Amino acid sequence: MRDYNTKQKQLVIGFFEENRDRDFTVAEVAECLSGKVGFSSVYRITASLSAQGRLKKSFREEGDKAAVYRYFDPDACSGHLHLKCEECGALTHLSEKDTMEIEKIIGSGFTLKSDKTTLYGVCQNCVKRND
Structure with missing residues (x-):
């Protein structure tokens, strides 16, 4: 599958890079980028970036249905707690x-x-x- 580098994708990546020490649901990202990137685009982009290992997917609490995503830099996140x-x-x-x-x-x-x-x-x- 081809991976396009769209303006919307760059906005989502930029958002996570600027907020690299925080977790966000797809809805929270879409709200912060409202008017620039729609919910379904944020959903597709975060799923793709997570599959590529560029975002870390987790859940805030056990049993949560909405996943949260965080920027992931493997070079900056190894060798320490x-x-x-x-x-x-x-x-x-x-x-x-x-x-x-x-x-x-x-x-x-x-x-x-x-x-x-x-x-x-x-x-x-x-x-x-x-x-």
Whole structure:
């Protein structure tokens, strides 16, 4: 199947690149790009980019029907752990040094797959907002 590089596709890619540490449903992307890219185009483009490995597909909570998508750069997301805020969805990349410290705490006999490991909690911004 031929992969066209349309203006709409570039807008969707640009949106995810500008918001690389956030998750979005197709409906949220379509709303943010309203007037520029329609819902069905966003749906097709995100499905295609996900199949190509350029977007990471997941679900916000177990049992959710609407998938969320996030920009994925394999070079920037390997060799370290991730922290994900359960309130705003922000993703933080831990340094390799901090990742190694956590691996030391866990100890021998267990090897983390740091490129697939995300720890969930609440980010500083959300903690401040809720105080």
